[in-house]
Amino acid sequence: MTTTLRPTGPLSTSADGARTRPYEVCVNSRPVGTARIETVPEFGTKVGRIASLHIEEPDRRRGRGTVAALAAEEVLRGWGCDQIEVSVPADAEPALRMTTALGYVERSRNMLKDLPAEPPPLPAEVTFRPVTQEEYDAWRAQDTANFAQNWIDRGLTPAQARAKAESSERRFLPEGLATPHTWISRLVREGEPVGLLWLGRHTSEEGEHSAFVYSVEVDEDQRGRGYGRALMTVAERIALQAGERRIGLHVFAGNTPALRLYESLGYRTTTVNSFKQLL
Numbered sequence: 001m002t003t004t005l006r007p008t009g010p011l012s013t014s015a016d017g018a019r020t021r022p023y024e025v026c027v028n029s030r031p032v033g034t035a036r037i038e039t040v041p042e043f044g045t046k047v048g049r050i051a052s053l054h055i056e057e058p059d060r061r062r063g064r065g066t067v068a069a070l071a072a073e074e075v076l077r078g079w080g081c082d083q084i085e086v087s088v089p090a091d092a093e094p095a096l097r098m099t100t101a102l103g104y105v106e107r108s109r110n111m112l113k114d115l116p117a118e119p120p121p122l123p124a125e126v127t128f129r130p131v132t133q134e135e136y137d138a139w140r141a142q143d144t145a146n147f148a149q150n151w152i153d154r155g156l157t158p159a160q161a162r163a164k165a166e167s168s169e170r171r172f173l174p175e176g177l178a179t180p181h182t183w184i185s186r187l188v189r190e191g192e193p194v195g196l197l198w199l200g201r202h203t204s205e206e207g208e209h210s211a212f213v214y215s216v217e218v219d220e221d222q223r224g225r226g227y228g229r230a231l232m233t234v235a236e237r238i239a240l241q242a243g244e245r246r247i248g249l250h251v252f253a254g255n256t257p258a259l260r261l262y263e264s265l266g267y268r269t270t271t272v273n274s275f276k277q278l279l
Contacts, residue, residue, distance in 0.1 A: 002028055005026070005035060005075065006024045018040070018041035019039045025068045033053070037051065039076075047084070048084045050086050053069065053072070081278055084275065085274065086099055090272055108252045109251055109273060111262055112248045119237040119241075128197075131196065140169075147164075147215075148164070183200070184198045194225075194227050195216070198214045199238055202248060212249065216232065216249075218231065232265055235247060
């Protein structure tokens with residue numbers, strides 16, 4: 001039996017050059033599922049994504065998904081892509097096994113926590129305050145550079161990483177400190193800054209929103225003293241004050257100390273994001 005992808009709609013191209021197309025997964029011309037393939041505009045034009053892949057229950061566990069994923073890779077090669085990414089729900093174990101078998105490497109994961117009814121106590125020796133404009137300007141330049149380097153370390157070219165960093169800034173901080181639903185705070189101990197938190201609001205495709213930790217950074221000479229945990233406590237307090245009931249974050253693969261901290265605070269992995277170079 002032959003598993004193929006059959007287009008069910010035209011190839012759509014947006015103003016920024018992003019492409020997307022829906023498909024049926026077919027076995028000898030018999031539909032057994034659906035797929036959607038797209039490019040990722042925030043990375044430029046050479047990174048693609050399997051946005052969705054669904055196989056109907058009677059045809060699962062027969063390798064249909066694996067062959068469909070390989071066919072999607074061929075489509076993206078034809079579009080000029082040299083890398084593909086997938087995001088898989090953390091509880092979708094068969095899909096996670098499939099991506100590993102196909103050579104995908106975990107790049108990051110998304111995590112989520114249900115907030116308690118009452119804000120957690122902040123350690124007695126620290127407080128927090130909004131950043132000043134001067135602090136914001138200095139932090140933003142460095143944070144953008146660090147963010148881009150994290151992507152370079154995990155498979156993007158410098159140009160792709162720079163495009164991603166610039167796209168994120170336009171999307172999440174379009175008005176700088178005046179961006180609505182944005183809180184950028186300094187953690188302070190005895191009058192001296194020791195860390196910084198960027199918290200915002202994230203809205204899902206379904207319209208649900210939650211607080212989101214976009215950046216948490218302890219000053220280099222202050223690390224190892226529990227300030228990372230204190231910053232996460234600040235995030236929960238601000239989120240609750242803003243009326244949020246959940247808080248999410250994104251953590252890069254290999255950042256084991258951060259992952260352990262988040263897990264100890266009650267965050268659970270919701271999505272595993274992986275990538276593969278297209279040779």
